[in-house]
Amino acid sequence: MKSNMQQGAQSGAVYGLGFIGAAVYFISHAAGFWMGVLGFLKAMVWPAFLIYEAFKYFAQQ
Numbered sequence: 001m002k003s004n005m006q007q008g009a010q011s012g013a014v015y016g017l018g019f020i021g022a023a024v025y026f027i028s029h030a031a032g033f034w035m036g037v038l039g040f041l042k043a044m045v046w047p048a049f050l051i052y053e054a055f056k057y058f059a060q061q
Helices: 002-028 033-044 046-060
Strands: none
Touching (some): 002 046, 033 046
């Protein structure tokens, strides 16, 4: 049970760093306040965007 918790901590750290990076990226490219809010929401679901784009890329291959 303890080893499962340690593996989850590593992926949580990667997700957390990815969230911070995505939030900075999306908010810095926002044109206004509400676009910044939308950017923050996008940052929370960035893995879904990543998988969607990956599937779209591999479907073209």
